[in-house]
Every structure is written in structure tokens, then in C-alpha cells.
Amino acid sequence: MKEQSIKLGISIGDLNGIGGEIVMRTLEDALMLDLCTPVIFASAKTVTYILKHFELDLNFQGIKHASQAIDGKINVVNVWNENPSINFGKEDPEAGAYAIKSLKAAVEGLKNGDVDVLVTAPINKASIQAEDFKFPGHTDYLNQELEGNSLMFMVSEHLKVGLLTDHVPVSDISLSITADLIKKKFETIHQSLIQDFGVERPKIAFLGINPHVGDNGVIGKEDDTVLIPTLAELRSKGKITYGPYAADSFFGSGNYKNFDAIIAAYHDQGLIPFKTLAFGKGVNYTAGLNKVRTSPDHGTAFEIAGKGVADTGSFKEAVFMALDIYKKREEYAELTQNVLKKQPRKKQPGGRSRQKER
Structure with a gap:
């Protein structure tokens, strides 16, 4: 048949x-x-x-x-x-x-x-x-x-970028990023990599919220007070996650090739490098549904x-x-x-x- x-x-x-x-x-x-x-x-x-x-x-x-x-x-x-x-x-x-x-x-x-x-x-x-x-x-x-819980997941053959916040004004980004949001978006991407892309043990990297991951609080405190402690909590539960990494050098250095997916803090932080590296061959996938x-x-x-x-x-x-x-x-x-x-x-x-x- x-x-x-x-x-x-x-x-x-x-x-x-x-x-x-x-x-x-x-x-x-x-x-x-x-x-x-x-x-x-x-x-x-x-x-x-x-x-x-x-x-x-x-x-x-x-x-x-x-x-x-x-x-x-x-x-x-x-x-x-x-x-x-x-x-x-x-x-x-x-x-x-x-x-x-x-x-x-x-x-x-x-x-x-x-x-x-x-x-x-x-x-x-x-x-x-x-x-x-x-x-x-x-x-x-x-x-x-x-x-489900939707997540904008930009995907190409060699690069997958998910977003903590997507169509949010820049002035509201830091207020939108909470420990609960980070954990929810991580779980969505983690499950999508397993279920939708056949990755057995996903390795996921986070980009910092502020320039240079805040430079120990000199350029913003959100990385130290919200992102870093939440990633430590995820690792304590056996999740394979890395970072946060300074976004300005992460893609140019080729470091993105070491991970199954990258989670950016906000829209342009993730989409500018994605479209630079994969424009015309990439796909916007709504994960988590x-x-x-x-x-x-x-x-x-x-x-x-x-x-x-x-x-x-x-x-x-x-x-x-x-x-x-x-x-x-x-x-x-x-x-x-x-x-x-x-x-x-x-x-x-x-x-x-x-x-x-x-």
C-alpha cells in the first residue's frame, strides 16, 4: 500500500x-x-x-x-x-x-x-x-x-539560533528576561533538538544579555543576577549548557560550531549573525508547538x-x-x-x- x-x-x-x-x-x-x-x-x-x-x-x-x-x-x-x-x-x-x-x-x-x-x-x-x-x-x-510554548528558532544546516525574547522593544528586553523565561526557553529548545532534529544529548550555548556579559556588573547586572545563576541551576540538574558568552566575538570566532544550538537574549543579537551566515538558506521554525x-x-x-x-x-x-x-x-x-x-x-x-x- x-x-x-x-x-x-x-x-x-x-x-x-x-x-x-x-x-x-x-x-x-x-x-x-x-x-x-x-x-x-x-x-x-x-x-x-x-x-x-x-x-x-x-x-x-x-x-x-x-x-x-x-x-x-x-x-x-x-x-x-x-x-x-x-x-x-x-x-x-x-x-x-x-x-x-x-x-x-x-x-x-x-x-x-x-x-x-x-x-x-x-x-x-x-x-x-x-x-x-x-x-x-x-x-x-x-x-x-x-x-505549547512557541519559540522562534532560526535553523540552517550548520547553525541553530533560538531567542529568549523575539519581537520585544529594546527598552523592554532586560525587564522581560527572568529565570522562569530562561528555563522555559531552554527546555523548549532542548526538547526540539531531541524530538525534531534527532540530537540525543543537546549541547546548548547562551549568549550574554549585556556587552561582554556585563563585565562583572560594570555594563549591566542582568547577566550576574539572572542569567548566570539560572544556567548554574540548569547544570545542577544535568543539562548540558554553556556560557554565557560575549555575543560580539562568538560567531566571528567560529565558536558556534561547537554547539547544537545557541540561545540569544534578543531578536537582533541572534538574527543578525544568523542572516549573515545563512541568509537565503535558513528557515524560521516555530519550535515548542x-x-x-x-x-x-x-x-x-x-x-x-x-x-x-x-x-x-x-x-x-x-x-x-x-x-x-x-x-x-x-x-x-x-x-x-x-x-x-x-x-x-x-x-x-x-x-x-x-x-x-x-
Whole structure:
């Protein structure tokens, strides 16, 4: 019997950005249908417009609901019936509204099991703001809708960077970092490395909060009072964690190669080196959730939208990674079940096994 194809949900992103182009060009590769069954949340009219604009010859199946997706075909769920105007390169709340319609429908499909994984095309954070959507980005919305504790995890072949704080103003960073947050984010990355990436005993490094890890309190006290004691507590419980390291020299020295993952204190501390070393080949993975979601490591790129020059590399990597993590999670779940089955049954007093009387 043929193994059931993984259903790949795709949200279309901002219609005025490069999302539509990178989605369609990725699916041009016929091998994609051997790996998965794509389910795009948009509309047949919108997808037809994008294909005509970029002169792409791609066949798809229009469906009313994701549950109707057909294996071996590119499926497009008609989330809307109207034909929205697309003005490539323009920041427009209307385009943002359609991006959110696509995202909400895709997440609903993910929650219901109509799709197995989700890859999100880029959105514009200003355009998406509305009365019914007040989130700084995908990650916070997914954290609300899906079970678990979300964490922005930037991943490439040789580098994995997680964040203690993500879309937080610089003025609020030090107030946001607490011992509880550090432990929670560490556990999320630790579990993700084991479950999603097959790392048996993860080695995780922390970057300091302040320049030079605070220089013994001369440049801020947060490292000495919060981060260092919390890492010592994690080590006392047998966790393999290192640091904190001064962020300014950590990547340039190549020290990052010695660890399975690095946890940065804040957004730019982690993403600037990640995008310098892996831009276009990296993936933004939302770790810590009960479902798999990935996205490319870039934004809407309005400056090149509609010109037919967008690079599909990161989006393709996001697709491959979503499929790989889905399979890894299945293997992990099976392994865990097998281990539990092999554990000896607890006996009740008197030597009898704890099982139902027949």
C-alpha cells in the first residue's frame, strides 16, 4: 500500500510581496508532488493571476475545503471568492487582510488535521494590524492558536539560533528576561533538538544579555543576577549548557560550531549573525508547538516584488524542513511508545501486576 502523502499547508502571505511568486516557483518542481500534497490557502482567481503575471505553467485543483485535497495534485482552497487587486511592492492594509484570511484558514486546517504541516509565506507586520488581529507576527498568533510554548528558532544546516525574547522593544528586553523565561526557553529548545532534529544529548550555548556579559556588573547586572545563576541551576540538574558568552566575538570566532544550538537574549543579537551566515538558506521554525510550522528567513521584499527575480531557496528549505520534522516527530513518538511498552509493569502489594481483572 502506498504511504499516505504528507499534506503541506501553505498560507499565501502578503499578496503585494514576493510570497505568491516563491510559492508557485517552488511548486514548479515536479518532484514536490512526490514529497507531499500541497494545499494553498488563497483562491483560484488569485493563484491564476499570480501564474499569469509570472508566466508560469502550473496546473492546480480548486477545492472548497482542505479536507478535499487530492494527492498528486496542487490544491488551492478557495478562502475568498472575490478577486482582490494585487499591487506588487505596495504596503496596503487590504493585502494584509487577505494575508490574515489565508493564515487563519491554514491554521484552522492544521488544527483540524486537514493538513499535516504549515509553511507560511511572508507577511508585512504593519499591513496585518486590524481589530481582529493585533499580533506582531506569525509566532505570537500561532502560540495562541496551537498547544505549547512557541519559540522562534532560526535553523540552517550548520547553525541553530533560538531567542529568549523575539519581537520585544529594546527598552523592554532586560525587564522581560527572568529565570522562569530562561528555563522555559531552554527546555523548549532542548526538547526540539531531541524530538525534531534527532540530537540525543543537546549541547546548548547562551549568549550574554549585556556587552561582554556585563563585565562583572560594570555594563549591566542582568547577566550576574539572572542569567548566570539560572544556567548554574540548569547544570545542577544535568543539562548540558554553556556560557554565557560575549555575543560580539562568538560567531566571528567560529565558536558556534561547537554547539547544537545557541540561545540569544534578543531578536537582533541572534538574527543578525544568523542572516549573515545563512541568509537565503535558513528557515524560521516555530519550535515548542504541537504542530509543525516553518517559514522562509526573509520578509515580503516589496522592493523586488512582481519582478520575477525572487530567490526561492529559503522557502524550499522551509518546505523540506517541515516535512523532515514531521517525519522525525513520528519516529520519536513511535520510539517513545516502544520504550514505554518495554518498561516493567508496576506491581500491587502482594506481588500482583496492576492490570484489569478478567
